[in-house]
Amino acid sequence: MDTLKIKNLIRELSQLDYQAMYLNDFLLTWEKSDQEIQATFLVADILRGLRAQNVSCRLFDSGLGISLFRDQSTRTRFSFSSACNLLGLEVQDLDEGKSQVAHGETVRETANMVSFMADVIGIRDDMYIGKGNTYMREVSEAVQQGYLEGVLEQRPSLVNLQCDIDHPTQSMADMLHLIHHFGGADNLKGKKLAMSWAYSPSYGKPLSVPQGVIGLMTRFGMEVTLASPEGYEVMPEVEAVAEVNAAKGGGKFSKTNSMAEAFTDAHVVYPKSWAPFSAMEKRTNLYGEGDFDGIKTLEKELLGQNANFKDWECTESLMAKTHQGSALYMHCLPADITGVSCKEGEVAASVFDRYRKPMYMEASYKPYIIAAMILLSKAKFPADTLNAMLTAGNTRIR
Amino acid sequence: MDTLKIKNLIRELSQLDYQAMYLNDFLLTWEKSDQEIQATFLVADILRGLRAQNVSCRLFDSGLGISLFRDQSTRTRFSFSSACNLLGLEVQDLDEGKSQVAHGETVRETANMVSFMADVIGIRDDMYIGKGNTYMREVSEAVQQGYLEGVLEQRPSLVNLQCDIDHPTQSMADMLHLIHHFGGADNLKGKKLAMSWAYSPSYGKPLSVPQGVIGLMTRFGMEVTLASPEGYEVMPEVEAVAEVNAAKGGGKFSKTNSMAEAFTDAHVVYPKSWAPFSAMEKRTNLYGEGDFDGIKTLEKELLGQNANFKDWECTESLMAKTHQGSALYMHCLPADITGVSCKEGEVAASVFDRYRKPMYMEASYKPYIIAAMILLSKAKFPADTLNAMLTAGNTRIR
Amino acid sequence: MDTLKIKNLIRELSQLDYQAMYLNDFLLTWEKSDQEIQATFLVADILRGLRAQNVSCRLFDSGLGISLFRDQSTRTRFSFSSACNLLGLEVQDLDEGKSQVAHGETVRETANMVSFMADVIGIRDDMYIGKGNTYMREVSEAVQQGYLEGVLEQRPSLVNLQCDIDHPTQSMADMLHLIHHFGGADNLKGKKLAMSWAYSPSYGKPLSVPQGVIGLMTRFGMEVTLASPEGYEVMPEVEAVAEVNAAKGGGKFSKTNSMAEAFTDAHVVYPKSWAPFSAMEKRTNLYGEGDFDGIKTLEKELLGQNANFKDWECTESLMAKTHQGSALYMHCLPADITGVSCKEGEVAASVFDRYRKPMYMEASYKPYIIAAMILLSKAKFPADTLNAMLTAGNTRIR
Secondary structure: OHHHHHHHHHHHOOOEEEEEEHOHHHHHHHHOHHHHHHHHHHHHHHHHHHHHHHHHOOOOEEOEEEEEEEEOOOOHHHHHHHHHHOOEEEEEEOOOOOOOOOOOOOOOHHHHHHOOEEEEEEEEEOOOOOHHHHHHHHHHHOOOOOOOOOOOOOOEEEEEEEEEEOOOHHHHHHHHEEEEEOOOOHHHOOEEEEEEOOOOOOOOOHHHHHHHHHHHHHOOOOEEEEEEEOOOOOOOHHHHHHHHHHHHHOOOEEEHHHHHHHHOOOOEEEEEEEOOOOHHHHHHHHHHOOOHHHHHHHHHHHHHHHOOOOOOOHHHHHHHHHHHOOOOEOOOOOOOEOOOOOOOOOOHHHHHOOOOHHHHHHOHHHHHOOOOHHHOHHHHHHHHHHHHHHHOOOEEOO | OOOOHHHHHHHHOOOOOOOOHHHOOOOOHHHHHHHHHHHHHHHHHHHHHHHHOOOOOOOOOOOEEEEEEEEOOOOOHHHHHHHHHHOOEEEEEEEOOOOOOOOOOOOHHHHHHOOEEEEEEEEEEOOOOOHHHHHHHHHHHHHHHHHOOOOOOOOOEEEEEEEOOOHHHHHHHHHHHHHHHHHHHHHHHOOEEEEEOOOOOOOOOOOOHHHHHHHHHHHOOEEEEEEEEEOOOOHHHHHHHHHHHHHHHOOOEEEEOOOOHHHHHOEEEEEEEEHHHHHHHHHHHHHHHHOHHHHHHHHHHHHHHHHHHOOEEEEEHHHOOOOHHOOOOOOOOOOOOEOEEEEEEEEEEHHHHHOOOHHHHHOOOOHHHHHHHHHHHOOHHHHHHHHHHHOOOOOOOO | OOHHHHHHHHHHOOOOHHHHOOOOOOOHHHHOOOOHHHHHHHHHHHHHHHHHHOOOOOOEEEEEEEEEEEOOOOOOHHHHHHHHHHHHOEEEEEOOOOEEEEEEOHHHHHHHHHHEEEEEEEEEEOOOOHHHHHOOOOOHHHHHHHHHHOOOOOOOEEEEEEEEOOOOHHHHHHHHHHHHHHHOHHHOOOOOEEEEEOOOOOOOOHHHHHHHHHHHHHHHHHEEEEEOOOOOOOOOHHHHHHHHHHHHOEEEEEOOOOOOOOOOOOEEEEEEEEEEEHHHHHHHHHHHOOOOOHHHHHHHHHHHHHHOOOOEEEEEHHHHOOHHOEEEEEEEEOOOOOOOEEEOOOOOOHHHHHHHHHHHHHOOOOOHHHHHHHHHHHOHHHHHHEEEEEEHOEEOOO
């Protein structure tokens, strides 16, 4: 991307309305306006362009990005670190094991105690239905209050790094990948995307990836089909979001219990395992009751249930049914690859291998999406700030 | 805080004598002169003022702050990270679990091996009487020698992040909170502070908080009362320090076995659990002998002993006895709150809730206190350095 | 080191040919030309000189250094962190425990996923013969491909922080220590170095230290003797490297089963325990077969075997046999010191104590060696870059 192209993107950005993102959180894509979503993509592309030109993107001279992961993670953790580093923030992990959070601290207290110099807080909390997003909002209110009371010098903004409802940094990276792959957002209109359940021998993968995808991709005029075996529904509230978005955006949202049907003529396929919503709710309740034996029993049941659907695999013959036999295959990684990472999994090894390059590219947008979310929440005049970076032209590697 | 006010504070600072702090450690408040203590408060306020004005406080272009925690911690860990980051240092944790420290390294060796690019080392080691502070002095001597021998390019300075004797970053933050709360250090003269033991269902909380408070607050002409049940004495050496300081500073230091007596007419109350000194000494000896069964037995005994003093709780009726019924309640957090974090604890929920805002404010001074300690030990001409920061006016968020 | 001296070193550097190091890895010293090795030493010295003069050595405005340790470490971990920090990179640990690496990710995938903003990847993987170096090469190919495919904006270069074959950051630091100790590389010609096995009560220390030393020190015209009990051979491939290097460099390489013989007239002694190569190979195979009982049995056998050679200890009487009774004693630390860290170990306490200062100095070169490796792989025109740093004279501590 050359300087002129970057300048044009900045000009485009300057014409959008995204002021409400300033000092605000990014928790669910459907809470953001179309222009805010578009601004996020633009800033991500601009930052990537600047970095590729070896231009420093340091918005911050110093400052902390707090990462709070309640579930294991490689790529989201590294994406958050990369985004923070790109902008000049140092990451500090809030490891609840290492900390004193256990003995009797409220969310409000912890949120303030870690935020004295925090510019951003990234949270991943996707294990329990009804918990993750709620927790993020509690943290958000706590730091807002701390800021208003003068306890905090700045109001850290939150980035949802995956919750029980949405996984906005993933779905936004996925979408930016689609935009570039198809040569612009306009070209996505009418394109068919199959968000499909797929078999995995592991248990309890979060719902937030399929939910994030149907909640976001329907906004761009895409025809999104959610395919799953019976009993593998996602949260009904998010299906409702997808329907509203499809109606507004000129796209479609439909459901099916046939993977083959969803794949037929699809331009994009996203086959991925997830746990059934109702089971996840049951699990949350068991957890609430401290019934760990019940949880174990439930897990066994679910693995047994999964095993009924081993034919939900993204095979070559299914891929052949897609548009011109060459739909774009997507995955948030890591995937369960048949014969590679497990005996029977989400995807055939030959399919996975063929799409390795675009999949890595898909993943590569995440750090820039996160950086864009941070920048839009912390820079008062983002277009001016980016323009100043370009003009100053300070080199990243000297 | 406006620019003029910051300038005045810098001018005030420049008139103090604190040259002995350069390349020196901060281990016990009572090893520092009154002017050094005052300089620390001034620098903390100046740094906070600069940051609130979005002025970069980077003393360092690069460099490491080593954190060595031998006990769990959230707020002290984050305060140290924040302070380092504010000044431009990156934190590197010396996790003794992850490292090879176990198999046969001396303190001297480890201290040098982690200090090749270390500007500051923050240590928390508060578990065993006679050990923590001693360990810090061993580290200090080791790096001093390494520096003199040319092994180290710089002499890292140590900050005591809590030891068996003192908790200077806590007591200094507490004191700065008092200074601001009462509108200046002069207004603290004659004010009554009750440092009181309180019941907790947990065992073995360090003595360094009450010791730090009686060692420091007595210097400001305050009338400090240390209240505890019989058998919950603190280290006699520190009581002696408090007495000397009270005599020199025009304050008072007294002891009582009645919480109510201590609270009567108090302007400030600090009710907090700690372990009895003699029991901690016994525990250290058992530890030295490797008698872990003996330690378990001792812990049970102590919890039983604690249970005799459940009425040592900071209740509304006790608060009503304080000066105008509205003493400032303080706590280093996290607190054991009755009916919230435990069945019976240090403080009634309604009292704790009412003082949440000032308590968070109290905590918010700690990063600036630590940053001030670092700056005073690493900048040769601190007032000039701060003045240069203000004049340069480099923005923290660009 | 004064400015003139630094300038001279930079001029010396500018006359060497090391362009092949740009965007390249540092995996084995014997893959590097003599001029590349020399350039690394020069850059290490220049960086140390600049830092001692309080000149900022930030090559990077932002960027990540990924550390991937598959074995515990203190000094190498801190050396890598220090090197990264000196140059302006933030370290991000890839903790395979915390990450999702376990469930089915390929090396290629992980390597790309952690490298979106990675400028350098430091890897320590020394536990299994045939594995560590191989793994590094897989990572290297993966990121090279990711870079060529546009997935990665930059090609991170790898630094071998210890593998099954070599420990280049250690041997290079050792060598730089020798160069300074003997007043220049030229003075090393004909000097005798005894790389000797020594008894340790612990099991399975890596072979990479002795292998690194015989592979590197033979290049400088030194007469290197590898001493070990029968059965404690190192990898034959590395012995072959040592022989070739000795022949080319005008030095000697010989082997003996007598510690005393190796020490006789030696100018430098490096007594250190390691595991027998053949046993390590057996262990790797058992590991491959998942035969953990077999591994335990093997470990017992090896400890028993070790115990036959308790007289392989660096004692005062052995030291007396060395050149003028005052050979330079070296160790990569931590050492097993008789009567200090173990009952019977590698070295007598009095010998170890006497050489503490030079040993710490030896260790102090490692961060600079690593920084030099990074700089030579990431700066296109290293001499110009260093000259610009010197001329700009930005202070590290302001």
